[in-house]
Amino acid sequence: MKTSLPPKLVFWWHARSSRERTILLVWSVTVGVLLLWFGLLAPLWQRIATLEQRVPALEAQLNKMRARPVTTQRTASASEAASGDLRSTLFGVLAEKKISAELRALSTARVEMRLPELPVKEALDLLDGLRQASGVRVAVLNVKAEAAPGSPVRLVVELERTP
Numbered sequence: 001m002k003t004s005l006p007p008k009l010v011f012w013w014h015a016r017s018s019r020e021r022t023i024l025l026v027w028s029v030t031v032g033v034l035l036l037w038f039g040l041l042a043p044l045w046q047r048i049a050t051l052e053q054r055v056p057a058l059e060a061q062l063n064k065m066r067a068r069p070v071t072t073q074r075t076a077s078a079s080e081a082a083s084g085d086l087r088s089t090l091f092g093v094l095a096e097k098k099i100s101a102e103l104r105a106l107s108t109a110r111v112e113m114r115l116p117e118l119p120v121k122e123a124l125d126l127l128d129g130l131r132q133a134s135g136v137r138v139a140v141l142n143v144k145a146e147a148a149p150g151s152p153v154r155l156v157v158e159l160e161r162t163p
Contacts, residue, residue: 058120062141065128086111086136086161093133099126109161110139117152120145127157137162 005013013021087105090113094101102114115123120143127138140158 058124058143061124065124065131065138068128085109086134086159089134090130090136090159093130097126097129106158111136111159113155113157113159115155115157117154120153123153123155127155130159135162136160 016024085105085108087103090103090111094103100116104112104114106112115126118126123143127141130136131138136159138157139160140156142156144154144156146152
């Protein structure tokens with residue numbers, strides 16, 4: 001039998017009786033299976049179950065936001081800024097709400113916005129408020145969440161002005 005194990009370990013293994021080797025082998029396999037189960041599979045299945053519960057609720061909330069019509073009633077500053085670029089408009093709306101976000105203009109009608117960590121509900125309410133205040137729509141939504149349910153999420157959103 002050719003092995004790549006260190007010679008001392010091979011010598012120690014062969015010095016054990018057949019019964020001891022069987023017991024050690026069964027014990028090692030049992031510990032390995034338990035480590036695989038509790039270290040990898042159980043947390044993975046728990047995370048999948050959590051996401052199976054959260055994703056439909058978030059999709060329903062997003063669909064509800066998309067179905068709601070944009071109100072034409074806007075503040076004076078938002079309607080004045082509508083003639084300018086979208087980044088300025090969003091910056092003004094966020095400043096009114098006292099929220100800081102990283103805004104990067106992709107074009108005059110499209111902006112990438114990186115929001116600070118917020119709970120999911122607050123983040124989606126903020127996007128809905130931006131949609132109503134500035135007449136934008138969410139073109140791309142990227143959500144990064146931590147493992148714990150209800151923990152804050154990081155959003156990267158591309159917003160574009162609707163014609």
